[in-house]
Amino acid sequence: MATDTAADAAEGRRPRDDVWVAAEEGDMSEASAGRPLLFRTMKVKGSILHPYRFLILVRLVAIVAFFAWRVEHRNHDGMLLWATSMVADAWFGFSWLLNQLPKLNPIKRVPDLTALADRHGEAVLPRIDVFVTTVDPVDEPVMYTVNTILSILAADYPVDKYACYLSDEGGSLVHYEAMIQVAYFSALWVPFCRKHCIEPRSPENYFRMKTRPYVGGMAGEFMSDHRRVRREYGEFKVRIDSLPTTIRRRSDAYNKGDDGVHATWMADGTQWACTWIEQTDNHRRGQHAGIVKVMLDHPSCKPQLESLVSTNNPIDLSNIDTRFPMLVYISREKRPGYDNQKKAGAMNVMLRVSALLSNAPFVINFDCNHYINNSQALRAPMCFMLDPRDGQNTAFVQFPQRFDDVDPTDRYSNHNRVFFDGTMLSLNGLQGPTYLGISTMFRHVALYGMEPPHYRAKNIKLVGKAYELGNSDLVLELNTGWRNPRAVYHPGVGRRGAQQ
Numbered sequence: 001m002a003t004d005t006a007a008d009a010a011e012g013r014r015p016r017d018d019v020w021v022a023a024e025e026g027d028m029s030e031a032s033a034g035r036p037l038l039f040r041t042m043k044v045k046g047s048i049l050h051p052y053r054f055l056i057l058v059r060l061v062a063i064v065a066f067f068a069w070r071v072e073h074r075n076h077d078g079m080l081l082w083a084t085s086m087v088a089d090a091w092f093g094f095s096w097l098l099n100q101l102p103k104l105n106p107i108k109r110v111p112d113l114t115a116l117a118d119r120h121g122e123a124v125l126p127r128i129d130v131f132v133t134t135v136d137p138v139d140e141p142v143m144y145t146v147n148t149i150l151s152i153l154a155a156d157y158p159v160d161k162y163a164c165y166l167s168d169e170g171g172s173l174v175h176y177e178a179m180i181q182v183a184y185f186s187a188l189w190v191p192f193c194r195k196h197c198i199e200p201r202s203p204e205n206y207f208r209m210k211t212r213p214y215v216g217g218m219a220g221e222f223m224s225d226h227r228r229v230r231r232e233y234g235e236f237k238v239r240i241d242s243l244p245t246t247i248r249r250r251s252d253a254y255n256k257g258d259d260g261v262h263a264t265w266m267a268d269g270t271q272w273a274c275t276w277i278e279q280t281d282n283h284r285r286g287q288h289a290g291i292v293k294v295m296l297d298h299p300s301c302k303p304q305l306e307s308l309v310s311t312n313n314p315i316d317l318s319n320i321d322t323r324f325p326m327l328v329y330i331s332r333e334k335r336p337g338y339d340n341q342k343k344a345g346a347m348n349v350m351l352r353v354s355a356l357l358s359n360a361p362f363v364i365n366f367d368c369n370h371y372i373n374n375s376q377a378l379r380a381p382m383c384f385m386l387d388p389r390d391g392q393n394t395a396f397v398q399f400p401q402r403f404d405d406v407d408p409t410d411r412y413s414n415h416n417r418v419f420f421d422g423t424m425l426s427l428n429g430l431q432g433p434t435y436l437g438i439s440t441m442f443r444h445v446a447l448y449g450m451e452p453p454h455y456r457a458k459n460i461k462l463v464g465k466a467y468e469l470g471n472s473d474l475v476l477e478l479n480t481g482w483r484n485p486r487a488v489y490h491p492g493v494g495r496r497g498a499q500q
């Protein structure tokens with residue numbers, strides 16, 4: 001199971017060897033040249049794979065023999081029926097064959113987080129922009145979004161090396177104010193996770209767990225901290241749940257004297273620029289102004305250690321880094337008659353906004369109901385991106401999604417094991433898996449075709465005919481050695497999606 005492997009990878013253990021064995025790593029010269037390999041490739045044991053391949057061959061022979069028999073024994077009384085069933089059987093056989101081909105050589109890639117830490121200390125880990133998309137605080141409950149964001153803010157990655165962007169398609173003040181609450185609560189939640197090595201770092205899912213062995217180094221303080229943070233989380237939830245009522249009451253109070261204007265008001269007494277509760281021109285879904293608001297500013301580069309028990313903080317955070325990454329709220333402008341391209345459009349807007357604010361060379365995206373279930377997850381894809389073999393040609397690294405709370409015994413395979421642990425690993429052995437639209441880290445250059453703009457290598461030259469693309473677009477050709485982008489799917493560190 002992928003999540004078992006996640007724990008293995010995080011703790012530097014090797015995956016279970018009753019099914020998977022290490023494959024030949026090809027060019028090992030990099031490793032001997034002092035640049036350790038950052039991931040291992042595993043393949044299915046010969047004693048399992050060879051009989052399986054033999055079985056495929058036997059079935060193939062049987063299917064071909066069956067076809068030959070059908071062709072020789074035509075039913076002359078019902079040629080139409082015979083032809084129809086032949087076409088159906090031929091299609092069935094062909095799709096079976098297509099299904100079998102990738103399964104001939106399943107491959108699993110396991111990140112080596114220890115090697116990454118040895119080779120790339122915290123200081124040289126690349127920067128990442130994390131994108132989360134949401135549409136509606138009711139259809140996609142805001143508590144899911146809030147937990148997703150908190151799991152990202154608390155991830156185990158240098159805080160000054162990543163930033164989190166939330167795209168709110170609905171332009172709702174509820175989301176905006178929920179992010180303000182998240183900014184406050186993260187001051188407690190993030191250091192608490194660091195202090196006690198909490199997993200997973202989505203509070204809802206963490207507090208729901210019945211038991212989990214303590215792996216942190218401060219067991220003595222854990223119970224009281226846990227109790228306090230749990231109580232604070234309870235109050236935080238109440239504040240989030242009451243946001244729609246709070247906003248409505250506040251707006252009613254502001255609107256009392258005004259004739260005919262039923263605006264939605266922010267806490268600071270200004271009118272909300274996007275969608276109002278009582279929708280009107282320029283303030284309705286699909287027709288409103290755009291907003292970009294930095295909720296948490298970019299942190300300082302040096303750790304910020306709390307030396308004393310702060311009266312503001314209910315738990316002792318002495319010697320714990322209390323910084324957290326940048327958090328940005330975005331609601332893009334919407335106008336009627338303009339096709340906003342749904343999630344893809346939202347991703348493009350986040351790419352453009354992040355290019356101005358943080359401009360990281362890597363981006364990763366989540367839906368608002370998918371949280372990071374392993375705090376090391378942002379490091380894992382770096383093992384593939386920075387690997388000395390061909391890392392710079394890896395375009396994207398994808399994580400499997402799992403769905404919580406569907407059915408504890410997973411009777412109907414809601415954890416999608418066949419798809420993620422079978423089909424996707426099998427495609428890994430061919431040219432790589434298909435992109436699923438979520439939980440994927442991209443190399444920025446793979447999306448834009450060039451490095452982020454602040455990086456200007458000397459060997460840039462203007463491509464001819466650039467003028468055809470308009471005056472303001474500079475089309476650059478970079479000699480980055482970027483060829484044949486390939487995709488990697490690794491089951492090592494998974495994310496677990498809340499039930500949709």
Ligand SMILES: O=c1ccn([C@@H]2O[C@H](COP(=O)(O)OP(=O)(O)O[C@H]3O[C@H](CO)[C@@H](O)[C@H](O)[C@H]3O)[C@@H](O)[C@H]2O)c(=O)[nH]1
Nearest residue numbers: 133134135140169342343346366367368369436437438500
């Ligand atoms: O106009 C839109 C519509 C959707 N979304 C966001 O896109 C995501 C996915 O949308 P949803 O309606 O939840 O699609 P699903 O069918 O639930 O998701 C499947 O399809 C998505 C699109 O490929 C993938 O991201 C998911 O992983 C996959 O589970 C959500 O975060 C939405 O908030 C927007 O940002 N703008």
Ligand SMILES: [Mn+2]
Nearest residue numbers: 367368369500
């Ligand atoms: Mn969804």
